[in-house]
Amino acid sequence: MEQRPQRLGALRAALVESGFDALLVTSLPNIRYLTGFSGSNALLVVSSESQPVLLTDSRYAVQAGDEVGDHARVRIEPSSLWAGLRETITAIAGGSRLAFESSHLRYEEFERLGDLAGRWYWRGSVGIVESLRERKDPGELLLIGEAVRIAELALERTVGEIRTGLTERQVAGILEHHLRDLGSEGTPFETIVAAGERSALPHAQASKRELRAGEFLLIDFGARFEGYCSDITRTFALRSVNAEMQDVHDIVREANATASGGIRAGMRGRDADFLARGYIDRKGHGDAFGHSLGHGIGLEVHEGPRLARTAEPPLPAGAVVTIEPGIYRPGWGGVRIEDDVHLTSDGPEVLTKFPRELMVIG
Ligand code: ZN
Ligand code: ZN
Numbered sequence: 001m002e003q004r005p006q007r008l009g010a011l012r013a014a015l016v017e018s019g020f021d022a023l024l025v026t027s028l029p030n031i032r033y034l035t036g037f038s039g040s041n042a043l044l045v046v047s048s049e050s051q052p053v054l055l056t057d058s059r060y061a062v063q064a065g066d067e068v069g070d071h072a073r074v075r076i077e078p079s080s081l082w083a084g085l086r087e088t089i090t091a092i093a094g095g096s097r098l099a100f101e102s103s104h105l106r107y108e109e110f111e112r113l114g115d116l117a118g119r120w121y122w123r124g125s126v127g128i129v130e131s132l133r134e135r136k137d138p139g140e141l142l143l144i145g146e147a148v149r150i151a152e153l154a155l156e157r158t159v160g161e162i163r164t165g166l167t168e169r170q171v172a173g174i175l176e177h178h179l180r181d182l183g184s185e186g187t188p189f190e191t192i193v194a195a196g197e198r199s200a201l202p203h204a205q206a207s208k209r210e211l212r213a214g215e216f217l218l219i220d221f222g223a224r225f226e227g228y229c230s231d232i233t234r235t236f237a238l239r240s241v242n243a244e245m246q247d248v249h250d251i252v253r254e255a256n257a258t259a260s261g262g263i264r265a266g267m268r269g270r271d272a273d274f275l276a277r278g279y280i281d282r283k284g285h286g287d288a289f290g291h292s293l294g295h296g297i298g299l300e301v302h303e304g305p306r307l308a309r310t311a312e313p314p315l316p317a318g319a320v321v322t323i324e325p326g327i328y329r330p331g332w333g334g335v336r337i338e339d340d341v342h343l344t345s346d347g348p349e350v351l352t353k354f355p356r357e358l359m360v361i362g
Contacts, residue, residue, distance in 0.1 A: 003137045004071045007034055010132050012048050021096035022047035023128060024085070024113075027104040029299040030129040032227060036067040043081045044072065045088050055084045082112050094119040102126050127304070134296055134304045135318035140228060141342065144297065144320055145351060147184070147230035148340055150223040152354045154178035155234065158219075164211045164238055164362045168193040172206035175221060184223035188231070188301040192220035199235065200334040202291055202326060211362065213239035216333040222301060229301045231322050232352055233338030238362040248285070248327050249335050249358040255279045255325040256337045259293060260350050263323065265343040269311025276325040277309070285327045288334075294322035297340060317345040 011034065015023055025031050025044040032038050035052065039060040046052045052072035056064050064074045077084035089098065100113060102124035113122050136144065158175040166174075172191045179187060194204035196215035204218075211217060220233040235252075237245055259276040273293040280289045292308030297320055305315050307323070315321070324338035339352040 003139055011046055014128050015048050020099040022092055023099045026101050033133055033299055035072045037064055039063055043085055047092055053088045055081045086116055097121045099123050099125040130304055133298055134316050136320055143226050143228035147223045147225040147228050148351045150182045150184050151230045151232050154182050155354060159361050162362050164213050167208050167210050168195055168206040179223050188222045188224045188229035194218045197331050197333055200328040200330050202328060211238055218336060227299050229297050230340055231297050231301050233324055233336045234354060235335040237358055237360045241360055246358060251283045252325055252327055252335045252337050253356050256323055259323045260339055260341055260348060263348050265317035265345055266314050268314055269305055269307045270309055272307045273309055288327045288329055294324050296321050315343055317343055319343045
């Protein structure tokens with residue numbers, strides 16, 4: 001089903017509600033969401049009355065026509081998009097209130113808007129399109145589901161090839177090869193492969209360190225399919241496991257299960273976060289879980305809503321979020337188990353199916 005008219009309609013309604021006559025969209029994921037355009041250089045003007053206008057350069061002349069169709073008027077700008085913007089907004093009545101995206105405009109671009117001031121009132125806005133993106137439509141769910149399926153299959157193949165003695169980077173290379181082979185558009189973020197004490201670094205990058213028996217191997221990665229991301233973490237034991245490793249892994253797995261089973265649309269982000277945090281706390285590891293429980297995924301790997309101690313807004317039905325509790329002990333190691341969960345109005349649907357039990361591999 002074609003969702004773009006509905007998305008543009010929802011944006012226009014949001015603009016009217018916020019008292020704006022038009023929005024200048026500079027975030028590329030927001031532009032892709034509204035028009036389908038996936039290039040790397042564009043501006044989009046959506047006004048409450050006329051057809052949206054997409055400005056891009058000649059490299060994208062063919063692609064923009066193909067991707068956008070009649071959902072926006074495409075202008076190919078020979079020199080600068082900002083010169084084209086000036087001409088585009090002259091069609092909008094003087095005195096109109098125009099919004100720009102405060103989170104996505106560089107200061108030098110902001111100054112260019114100043115040059116365009118005078119006839120219009122420019123005001124910053126935060127999250128107008130992002131909040132629409134939080135609720136996924138059926139087409140988006142299919143794409144995220146495919147990104148999950150590719151990632152899980154790639155992980156399954158990789159696990160069969162992991163051996164002690166390989167470096168973290170080699171493991172990342174094997175995994176990324178399988179992701180590409182299975183149809184992923186590259187990786188949505190830098191693949192994390194962290195062995196032993198490095199698994200205690202929540203955002204470790206794959207290094208030259210070799211995998212050794214008797215330690216953890218944490219892998220956090222994703223696939224991208226038609227722009228949509230998955231984001232999964234599993235922590236394995238290499239060749240053997242001791243009681244302490246098993247114990248910490250059990251606690252994280254139970255925290256993950258508690259949050260994945262208990263999360264509901266309508267719940268505040270902080271209450272969802274507490275489902276896992278409270279459990280880890282009661283088990284005596286509260287200080288070892290420093291980051292937040294999760295985040296929305298979609299066209300970006302980190303988007304709304306947030307599942308964090310400070311997140312007050314209720315979680316919207318239709319969002320797809322990660323649930324990723326962890327316990328990290330510097331110098332020893334860490335465990336994180338991350339799943340992707342669709343918040344339906346009837347309850348949570350866990351999209352990731354890869355086993356969560358501590359697997360001994362290598
Ligand atoms: Zn992740
Ligand atoms: Zn994540």
